[in-house]
Structure formats: structure tokens, C-alpha cells
Amino acid sequence: xxxxxxxxxxxxxxxVSEVQAQIAAxxxxxxxxxxxxxxxxxLLADPDWLPAEYQAAVPESGMGGGIGQWLLCxxxxxxxxxxxxxxxxGSETPVHDxxxxxxxxxxxxTQDEEIFARRDEALDLAERRSLVPGDFYVLLPPRDDIHxxxxxxxETSVSIHLLTNDTGxxxxxxxxxxxxxxxxFRSGYVNVGCEDE
Ligand SMILES: [Fe+2]
Numbered sequence: 001x002x003x004x005x006x007x008x009x010x011x012x013x014x015x016v017s018e019v020q021a022q023i024a025a026x027x028x029x030x031x032x033x034x035x036x037x038x039x040x041x042x043l044l045a046d047p048d049w050l051p052a053e054y055q056a057a058v059p060e061s062g063m064g065g066g067i068g069q070w071l072l073c074x075x076x077x078x079x080x081x082x083x084x085x086x087x088x089x090g091s092e093t094p095v096h097d098x099x100x101x102x103x104x105x106x107x108x109x110t111q112d113e114e115i116f117a118r119r120d121e122a123l124d125l126a127e128r129r130s131l132v133p134g135d136f137y138v139l140l141p142p143r144d145d146i147h148x149x150x151x152x153x154x155e156t157s158v159s160i161h162l163l164t165n166d167t168g169x170x171x172x173x174x175x176x177x178x179x180x181x182x183x184x185f186r187s188g189y190v191n192v193g194c195e196d197e
Contacts, residue, residue, distance in 0.1 A: 002076035006192060011049040015039060016073050016082060019162065023080075029101040029164070033138040036103060036162070044105045044134050044160060050084065055108065055158045057088040062188040065091035069168055071189040078166040083189065085149075087111070087157045092150035094174040095123070096185055098139060102163035105136025109157030116146040122180040131159075139163070146175065169194035 005012060018039050026032035043049070050072075058068030068086040075081070084107070087093065095116060110132055117126040123146065130152070139145060151157040161167065167187070174185035188194065 003073060004076060005073050007051070007054060007072040009049065011046065012073055012082070015043055019080070029140055033101065033103060033140070040103045040105060040136060040162065041134070044107055044136060050107065054084045055086055055156065057086050057156050058190045061190060062186070063093055067091055067093060068190045069187050071168060071192045074166050080164055081166050081168065082162050083168065085159045085161060087149060087151040089151050089154055089156060093148050094185070095146060095148045095177045096174045097141070097145045097172050098163055098167060099141060099145070099170060099172050100163045100165035100167065101140045102161065103136055103138055104159060104161050106131045106133050107158045107160050108133055109151055109153035109155050111149045111157050111159070112152050113147055113149045115144050116175070116177065118142070118146065123175055123177055148177070
């Protein structure tokens, strides 16, 4: 499978190749996530691998609020992406889904996260959690797939996403949390385009 390394470093290459090996060896997404967990924790604990440019907020971004989604690596067939999501202090993402399984963890700053569950056409707030650097969770849609994150630290928060789609380029959904109404949503990436753009 062809890989596009936007951040082409030994750490990212090593991480992605181990992730691919673990996915190939696993018999389910759940098992793959379990296998990837230790390596993902290691990546979050390493303070040196992510250059400052991928931890920078971006005015006028697709997510709004100065939120930057920086691609680090993706599979050319759309089966994997690794990216950082940078949320300035006080900013929050729209309520959104991901439509793919994977792991998401906090690298810098602190965040509050609200997870929503779909009930018919409406959205219920299912859980609220506070995240500190090193915290991460497994995303196995539809469980935990709809959420919103807000930065609670005085510094910008940076989270690392490893998901099994080309998250920035797929059409997914943003939601009105009050009515539950969904609208088509494509976040894009700050630093690369999507094929059909
Ligand atoms: Fe998200």
C-alpha cells in the first residue's frame, strides 16, 4: 500500500509501519486497537517527534475557531490517516463524527470532551470527560463517534488522531447539538488537499 508522508521522519515511519503490521495481524478493529495501544501511548509520551509547525493554530480553517488539522501521513487508498488537531484556547470543534475506527489521544494542553449518542433524530449528551496529555481512547463507531472538544488550557491543545479513513477528506457530518440535525461536513487538512478539490 502506498503511503504519503507529509511529516517524513523516522518516528512517523516506524509508528505507521508498526500500525500497519498490527492491523494486518488482527482479526477485528477491536483487536487491532488493543495491539496498537502501547505504541500509541509511546508516541504521545515522546515530546520530540512533532515539529512546532504541526502544533500551530490556523486562522480561517475549515473547522472554524482557528482550529488546524495537519496531516502527518496517510495511505493513498484512503485506509489510514495520522494527523494532529490543534485547538486554540477557548475554541471548540463543531459536534462531529469520524466514520472510522482508530485511536485519539491528547499530546499537549488540556481538553474537555463531550460525547453524544444518537436517539432517533436527536442527540443525547452521553458522557463528558476531561483529558490531559497522554490520555487517549479507542474509537469504534458507532460507539463514541459523535463528539465535540474544547480546549481548557491557556495553551493551545494538540491531539493526535490515528484513524482508518482519510478523515480530513471524507464527507462526514457536523451536528446541531440541540436539534440533532446533521449537515454534510468535510474538514480538509491545512497542509494538503483532497483528491477531488
Ligand atoms: Fe473528532
